[in-house]
Amino acid sequence: MNHATFLNTLLDEATLPFRGGGKFAYHYARGKLSSDCIFRELLRQGIFPAEGHYLDLGCGQGSLFGWLLAARKLHEQGNWPADWAPAPKALSLRGYELMQKDVDRAARAFGRDHPLVDIRQGDMCRVDFGHADVVTILDALHYFDHAGQQDVLTRIRAALPPGGLFLTRIGDASAGLPYHLCNWVDHAVTFVRGHRLPRLYCRPLGEWVALLENLGFSVSTMEMNEGKPFANVMLVCRVPPASQAE
Template identity: 75%
Template sequence: MTSRFLPTLLDEASRPFRNGGHFAYHYARGKLSSDCIFRELLKRGVFPAEARFLDLGCGQGSLFGWLLAARRLHDNGHWPNDWAPPPKPLELRGYELMHKDVERAARAFGRDHPVVSIRQGDMCQVDFGQTDVVTILDALHYIDFAHQKDVIKRIRAALPAGGLFLTRVGDAGGGLRYHICNWVDHAVTFTRGHRLPKLYCRKVAEWCELLRSVGFQVETMPMSAGKPFANIMLICRVPS
C-alpha cells in the first residue's frame, strides 16, 4: 500500500501551493518528494498524537501542507497499516525571514486559515510563546554560534514537560559528505533567491552537548536516505 500511498500524499500536500504560483507548487512538490525527512517523520511516529507546532525558518510552509494532508488522508481511511497515525495539528505557526516565502504561504493557505499562521520574522528575535513541538529543518546553521545557543534556550523555555524539539543539521565531522551538504545548501539557497550565507556548523557531538546543556534528552538519527550527505536528525525531548 505504501508505494501507492506516497504519490497520493504528495498530490494532496502540494495541491494548496498551486495557489502560490508555478514556483511555489513545483518547489513544494520537489521538496516533499525528494527529501526523506518528511516521509520518515510520519512513518516513525516521531510527533505526539496532537500538538501545537512552531516551525522556525519554515519557508513557504511545506511541512504544514504535509501534516495537514496526512491527517486528512488518515481521517478518510487512507493510511498505511505499517505507519504510525499522523499527528492532529491543533495549531501550525511558522516564522520565515524571507518575505517572498511568506507571501507564497499566504496564497497557499489563505490569510485566515483556522490552523495555519505563517509570519515574517527572525528566529533570533521573535517571541516563541508556548507550544508543544518546535521544528527547525536545515536552518540553524544560518545563525552564528551565540544566537544558536540563545535560540535553543528559548525553545526549551517554550516547551512543556514531554515537549519535542526536532531539527536536522549537517555533521561538520562528516568529511566529504558534509562538504557536499554545504554545496547543495548553497545551490538551493541561491535558487530560492536568497544571498549565499555564511554557515555556522558543528560536529554532531557538539550539537548534542549544547542541547543537553539546556535540558534536552537527545536522540540522533541519520537522515540522508542513501544520498551522499552528512545530515543528522536530532530528536530532542524535554524530560517528563
C-alpha cells in the first residue's frame, strides 16, 4: 500500500465516528485532518511517546483523538507504513473545549461513556489540568493575553512528569506577510466554527521559545506549512528526564 492510499484509509477510519456527530462534524473533521500536515507529521516522525495519557486543551470536537485512535487501530492490524514510527498508544484522551457546540459534537461522535475519550466544556485558563504525559494546544494559545499564556504554560509544565511532552503550534509574528495570512485564515475558521472574531495575542518565534525554555522545557521547532504561504511553527517542548534534571 502506498502512502496516499494509506492516508486515505487512515482518514476514513479517523473520521468514521464523526458521522454520528452530524454533517458539519464529519466534513469539518475530514477537511481538518486531510489538509493539515501536522497530523501526518506527528505520526510519521514519532513525536508522541510510545504510550501515555493525553490532555488536549482547546480540543474542539476531538479530531486529534479520532486520528490517534484510528492510527493505533491500523497499526495493531499491521496496516502501517514501514518507514513511519510505530503509532502511539493512548492510555486516556482528555480534552477541554470552550465551545459547548463542539463538546456536544464530540459526545455524539465518541459517546459519553467511551473507555478512553473524555471531552468536557471548560476554559483552559481556569480548569485544573491534573496530570498528563502529553499536553497539546494546537493553534489556540494566541487567543488570550500574554499574562494568560504565561499562566497556562506554567500550569502545563507543572502537570507534566519528567520526560513529558508539550506540543503546540504558533504563528511566528516576526514572519511578515505569511504571519498576516495566517491571522486572516484563523479569523475565517474561527467564524465558521461559531466563535466571535477574537483579538489575537501573538509573539515572535524567538519570544515563544525563550518563554518555554524559562519554564524548563527543551524546545525544538519545525515549520508546519507544507508549501503554503503561512508562518505556522510547531514547538516540540520536552521536560528533561529525571536523570538530567538532578
